[in-house]
Amino acid sequence: MFSAAALQSLKRKRLYEQQVEQLGNYQLRIHDQMIMLEGAKATTETVDALRTGAAAMKAMQKATNIDDVDKTMDEINEQTENMKQIQEALSTPIGSAADFDEDELEAELEELEGAELEEQLLQPATTAPAAPVHVPAGKQPARPVQQRKNTEEEDELAALQAEMAL
Template identity: 50%
Template sequence: MFKKLFGQKAPPSGVSQSSASAANKTISAIQNLTEHEESLEKRKSLLEKRMDLEQEKAKKFLSEKKKAQALQCLKKKKLLENEIANLDNMIMRVNEQRMMLEGQRTTTEVVSSMHTAALAAKENMRAMKIENVDKVVDEINETTDQMRQLNEVFAAPLGLGADLDEDELMAELEEIEATELDKELLEPAPVPVTKLPAAAQASSEKMPSVPQKQKQPAAKTQEELELEALQAEMAL
């Protein structure tokens, strides 16, 4: 079956028509089986009600001491039970037949879809030639190379920045850093100032200051005395 569906030759028109006819018959059969199943279910429900009624009548006759009538009701009830059992078997057979047809219909639709997809894939491969694929790949590679070249052009420095030597700039920067480091090393280190504790500082503030002796002026030399005498004479 799959060889006929997926073979190289297209199926004749008669096959498609027969498939459509079979699908229509399947749908019609499923509908008929569904209707019969519903009808059987309704009859079963009716018989169950009649069976319950005969059961109640038998109980009533027994309460009235009418055993013969009660026995007749039980016989009718038994016949109804047998008929209900037959209906259950019929419903089961109809249900099985309907489920089988539904499964076949689903399988047929899936196979038909697969067949259509296979034909579409063949048409696509026939339209897409290998030389066309190679041409498209070459065009993509060419476009990629052009974009790479453009990126390299835009990444290169322009104008005055293109003439600058980065190695020379780095050497100058290192020289400046070395000079600044030498200046820092030549500067004297700050003397740390030790703060006295609060208690010691307070006690030092309370202590009286020691009076300092005034320094006596130093004795003048002979030359200084002669110079002062000369200045006094000139002033006169």
């Protein structure tokens, strides 16, 4: 039937197949172990980073407590209030400008405006020609700008405004 050599070869073949399968399982187990080690290393590094962050935060909180923050905020508010007072003191009029009564100045201004309006109403009405509906195309000659004469009151007002600008 079968030769002894053929049976021996078949037995060796099966032994080799078992050996190959066993070595494949070893490799698989080693590969699995490497993955587990990489995961453990990543976990350890993450935990170490979290510990370092927590320790740094704790150190910062020791250096800055709520009383220090409140004190600093109070100092900032105090300095802000001081600056407002300084700015208010600098903007308060002094000398003759401080002697003006605002109500009196407003009444005088209203009186001047009323007099100007009255003067305008008393001037005779001029009838102007109707404005053209259509402007012809082409270049138009420039119209000279007529200068309006200032009234005495307007001159005084301009002088006062010039003084206030100083």
